[in-house]
Amino acid sequence: MATSFDYENRDVTVTLTRKVRNVGDEIAPVFWRITYRRKHKFYKTGLAFTVSEWEDFLKRGLQRHSDMKKTLKNWLKRTLVPIIDTLVEDDGFSFDALNSRLGKSDITNLNEAFTAKIKRLYEDDRVNYAESLKSTLSSLQKFKKNPIQFAEVTVDFLRKYEKYLINEEKSVTTIGFYMRNIRTVINGDGEPYLKGSRYPFGAGGYKYTIPKGERREMALSLAEIHMIQAYQCTESIQLYRDLWLFSFYGNGINMTDICRLKYSDIQDGELTFIRKKTKNKRRTVVRIFIPVIRPIDEIMRKHGNKDRGGYIFPFLNGKENEKQRVRKIADVTKEVNDTMRKIAIDLKLPDGITGYSTRHSYVTILERLNVPRIYIQNSLGHTAESVTDSYSKMAERELRFKYNSLLLPKTNEEILKNLVDAAKKELVYN
Structure with missing residues (x-):
């Protein structure tokens, strides 16, 4: 029911409303309800009524509420409406801007x-x-x-x-x-x-366009991956080289997710997890499955927690809050990148091999092996569509082991041969 307390200007509407907070409450407070693009904010009036009192209050000509009505109408007409009109006219209406004008926000700059x-x-x-x-x-x-x-x-x-x-x-x-x-x-x-x-951002000469850096994404050949795998590491860097290999054989999993893996994530011979990067961004959660093929199993056995409890890799043990965990993961990532730079120099590979190279290499190599693109997308967590819907009647688990096993060297002799062959090949740039 429209009342003399209602107001509207473009997408902004104002209504005086009685808002029941808990079922069964006899007396409920009265608010100004301001609506903008289907979002509501409520502003206190200091009044509270029963249902019958509220109905009486809204009736025209009820003298015993005249002072209250006059106060509310004056605030609406002399304070709220001019602020809304100004903001709307300048295309600058927002609840934060309104709060700032009303003195209800600490955010002014x-x-x-x-x-x-x-x-x-x-x-x-x-x-x-x-x-x-x-x-x-x-x-x-x-x-x-x-x-x-x-x-x-x-x-x-x-x-x-x-x-x-x-x-x-x-x-x-x-x-x-x-x-x-x-x-x-x-x-x-x-x-x-x-x-x-x-609003200053946008395309064209009248707006500010954010510059984009040229991103050089590096993919290694499978022979070069095996060459890195065969590299004889010192004890101090072996862990970080192995984490890099774990990332490659694990669908290009990043260091953040590697460090957060737990033994409880191993199910039916696979690692299964949800990417930390996407947990807070998607309504539909996409679960990733990584087959525990031979290199992954060997790395977990070599560097994993000996009691096989909690985190697979021990980096986050004792890190009680997220800030500590994030900083430790950053340290591990830096060690991996530093290690791979040293190995690249020793193996005469170009600069630029980092933790991200594993993900790009995983994608590029599987594409060249004619693995269905939908499988690769599923492996990266880019889609929730079923692989088997479009490509095969085989069980998805069987497909994951089949396709990821294509990345493995067949024999030790093959690795040794790749040490020679890889030196003659260039890294692939896309």
């Missing part, structure tokens, strides 16, 4: 928006993401000492910041990384701090 989002990410144990935003905020604070007001974040501001980063000798990849983080914070989790003509 870009620095505070960064800080608030970083805090939420830490609370959700999304430490890597939080750390990436921290590094961007630190850079912004060096660029401009005073807090950055939202109105200052214009195309010109972003171009000047980009020039500053170039002078700081930051790579194009790093610049793009910082700019994407700024865009994420400006977007405000669905409630942008800047909208319409004030």
Whole structure:
């Protein structure tokens, strides 16, 4: 029922409403309900009524509520409506902007928006993401000492910041990384701090376009993989070389997921897990299965926890919180990358072999072996579609062992032969 307390301007509507919090409550508080693009926010009025009192209050001409009604109407007309009209007219309406105008928000500038989002990410144990935003905020604070007001974040501001980063000798990849983080914070989790003509990001000359670095993705041949496998490591680097091989034979699994694997993830001769990277991003969870073929089994037996409990690899033992775990995984990743650089030099392979090379190599090699693309996508966790739906009547488990076993050297003699052959081949760049 429409009342004299209702208001609407484009996508913003205001209604005075009685909101029952718990079933059976006789008295319920009254709020201003503001709706914007199907999202609701409730603002206290300080009033509370029973059902009968609420019905009486809404009736026109009821004198005993006249003072309350006058107070509410004055606040709606003189405070709320002008703020909404201004924000809507400037294409800048958001609940955060409204709260700021009403004095109900602590977020008044870009620095505070960064800080608030970083805090939420830490609370959700999304430490890597939080750390990436921290590094961007630190850079912004060096660029401009005073807090950055939202109105200052214009195309010109972003171009000047980009020039500053170039002078700081930051790579194009790093610049793009910082700019994407700024865009994420400006977007405000669905409630942008800047909208319409004030929103600075986009394509074309009137908006700021985030630069993209040239990503050089390196794939090794199968012979080169076997060459690395046959490399005689010193004891100090053997673990990290073996983790790299574990990643390759394990569907290109990254170091974050390797370090988080537990013995309880081994089921029916396979490792099964959900990627840490996608757990908080997808509504439909995609489970990955890795056949425990010979190299994976040997590496787990050699370097795994001897009591075969908890984490397969011991790196995260004693790490009681997510921040500690993330930092330890970063240390392990660095050791793997440093080790592979040393091995590449010894084997006269080009620079650029890192932990990511395993994933790209896994994909490229299986494609060249004519393995169905849908199988490769399933192995990486890119799709939940069944392999058998399109390609085979064989059990999916049998397919996984069949296709991943194509990566294995057949004999020791083959490995030795590859030591010679691989030296004559170049890495494949895509």
